[in-house]
Amino acid sequence: MTTTLDLVLWVVVPYACLAVFAVGHYWRYRYDKFGWTTLSSQLYESRLLRWGSPLFHFGILAVFLGHVMGLGIPKSWTAAVGVSEALYHVMAVGVGAVAGFCTVVGMAILIYRRRTVGPVFSATTRMDKLMYLVLAIVILLGLANTVVGNIVGHYDYREGVSVWFRGVFLFDLHPALMAEAPFTFQAHGLTAMLLFALWPFTRLVHVFSVPVGYLWRPYIVYRSREDRLGGQAPRRGWDRVGARYRR
């Protein structure tokens, strides 16, 4: 039986957060392209960054892929290609632990750096601090899940959280599954949703600027002055002769 609280926590909140996430990004991109940056602080300090940043970023990329596997792919699919429960378990815990460890160590270095290196700290906004807090909580809870789900007790998230998560996108709602999940899983899910809601308003937007296109584009970019200069299109009614219709 799903209570109202369950409905709010596992249906209303996720949809609200994801809506903020989607609309927020659209709005931020429209309104604030200039603020859409990694806001690197490497100029101030690079010794700690050199270790912390790659550790964190590569770690979190692996963690992301792990989530795609764990949350996105139904258990029946992996079983169908012959991955047994035990094998999957070993793989997930093994790779996940390494990735999680890298992420946490990297994050620790980065937060330490941000707090102790004067110029870096003074370039930290309130939004950054909030984001760091939420991100750290999400990551630590995620790590706790590995411990709780595998070592302390046993919880097969692929039959609980994953089904609920996919359901959110498929409009096939299972709030009860989350209500049954261990507390750390619930907390991880909720704080992650909170992070998604914060996402478009933080520097995390740079995630969506992963420059994969760089691998294929020509080295030198030429641009014509006419179409871009001034950063603004001609006003309505003032198009040049021969200009094509803007649709």
Add this chain to the structure above:
Amino acid sequence: MRVMAQMAMVMNLDKCIGCHTCSVTCKQTWTNRSGMEYVWFNNVETRPGQGYPRTYEDQERWQGGWTLNKRGRLKLKAGNRLKNLMTIFSSPKMPSIQDYYEPWTYDYETLTNAPLQEHTPVARPKSLITGKEMSISWSANWDDDLAGSTELAPSDPVLQKVSDKVKLEFEQTFMFYLPRICEHCLNPSCAASCPSGAIYKRSEDGIVLVDQDTCRGWRKCVTGCPYKKIYFNHRTGKAEKCTFCFPRIEVGLPTVCAETCVGRLRYIGLVLYDADAVLEAASVEDDRKLLDAQRSVLLDPDDPEVIREAERSGIPRDWIEAAQRSPIWSLINRYEVALPLHPEYRTMPMVWYIPPLSPVVDAVSETGEDAENSGNLFAAIEHLRIPVEYLAELFTAGDTAPVTAVLKRLAAMRSYMRDINLGREPDESIPASVGMEGEQVYDMYRLLALAKYEERYVIPPAHAEQAHGLEELATECSLDYEGGPGMGGWGPFGEGSGGTTPIAVENFQALKQRQTTNTLADPEDKEKRVNLLNWDGKGRPEGLFPPAPGNERGAPERMDGTDPGGETDPKP
């Protein structure tokens, strides 16, 4: 053949007196902002010296520019695309703020606020990065005029290349200034390094710009540029660079650095080049052949075939004519006295330099010999290995022959013109000895020595039919911009967020702020004076008359048509 036009610059180093006017005016125009305190789009270096940022020319360390791979194809020295992406989280070859210098200000307030004390109060330096007190130990031109050179100059990467046995004894010391801006390369490695594709070359005039809305602050361009002329704005998190003052160039004005140059040593003009030939020219195997390769990419604007092709690729007629009158083309290919800075970086730089003859002239005159005599000068050029080798490392990848040739031409011009100025019969054997004709030498003299404004700067304005798209020509109300003139302020993500503001609006805001602010520019305890140019003649604006007795300041009698917030300047 694909003809493209390129706005280029030549600097005549003989005339540079190292006054830094170009740097200061450039900074005032472009980089007097928070986040850009350490940035000099234009800087003047004393050579020999480490440069700015320190030892930036040591490409084994900084990995800027291009190099050839095993198959003889051009690749970024910092690594291929994949490596570039893999090192994105911590750009390993990026100079730190210490390699530029830690910018500072002084706490001038202490000078007036300090309590009565035995010693005179001093304004202590405060870091603009940490906000804390600091001791100044380096700056953008710390080794100006060879200051501390016995200690600093030996780590000049160019000097190290010249020879191991160079001793920097003061008797042998030579010195000249090297003003540097962005090279606006034909083959820009910064653009090639940019993962976001935010750095682009304008197809009309070849100016290399950073799209501030597309830049994501990956910092790869800083590594990619071997001249280290791309800077990271640590406040906005975006890369910025010299813009070749494009708003001025578009309306036919020279760049700020050129306009304000006291020595009148800068030349600006168009060159036409074959865009299809660039890659091949940049891939020439022998470093020392790069100079000729680069010269050959530039096209003769008087060649009918070039003109035809230029017109076919849409270059307007008046631009072609400007290219024909271009001082750049003359100095590079007609007189062959201009040389590119570090062609071995293979970026095809488009700011060229006329190497200085003065170290040679000085050396000759110190011996008591006639320093205007071509024979003496020629002998000295051959004899003074160090300056020539040093210049060769700068301009010709170490090949002394082109440098010697240029210096000889300059020396020949000196002695040939002296005869004319003294009313003597010109000696035609002098120009002949450097492969020129008297007439040609005279033309070169006109361009280099007289250097008339309209001959130095041949800048065709951008086209009127394109004007509507140009930012600085206010053919539409520049205040109609999104957010309107009330923009000021920033978006919700702190400063640096929100859309970019057109320069005209920024200027408007700055002016308004300066004229209406309540802080320093408008001291409460000083009377205001009225800018009569802005007074519409009606009423009595504040400050037109001294306050009437009993009438407090700030409550003047107002009449219709008077704008109390109107433009007023504080009394000095």
